[in-house]
Amino acid sequence: MVINYCILGDQIVMTPAFMGSEPNYIAEGENTGTRTFENEEKLGLAFYHSLESEQRKTATLFNRKDYNYNQAASFDDNAIVPYSGLNVIALDETQMNLLQELISEYIGNIKEGHAEVRMDEILEHMDHTYFAWIGGSDENDAFYYRIQSPVVLIEFDHQTPVFLPGNKPSKKHVHTLVRTPNGNDYGKDLLRQHLEKDHQH
Incomplete structure (x- = not known):
């Protein structure tokens, strides 16, 4: 787990945020059966299954998942990831x-009020938001999905053990x-605004 947190006044940027787990379940003990990332997995699969046939065809980059596919992991700050998949305006x-x-x-994952502000920002860019999928969609299939817009990049990836x-x-x-694409990872854009406003010489 690696979470970067930038706070400036009442503004918060909580990216990049990397979370991972292997194994992602507890096999024994009092918490047997507990799984990490269960909601992210189930909700992603449910959304993919909700797509019509042509939408699913557009969203699917590859029907098989043979490799790890994270595009913006560590050492890939400000990676230019081409938009691909389904434009969600449809x-x-x-x-x-x-x-x-x-x-x-x-x-x-951030405080409710800040999450609402962040969600509003994301919703303002839904016309330019894309959903991409790699892999199968049966219960036991490994898969990858990406949600990408000018203001957010979300990746979920089943990886090789x-x-x-x-x-x-x-x-x-x-x-x-x-x-947060386009320069605001680590709160860089917040810091730039702060320096321009309060540290002019």
């Missing part, structure tokens, strides 16, 4: 609600990532 109301619920699962047996992406190893 969604109906039910699909859009599912997508917003999925996004909220990531954005809701490092400690557990296996040489293909597995649902037992998960990476998630949230970034």
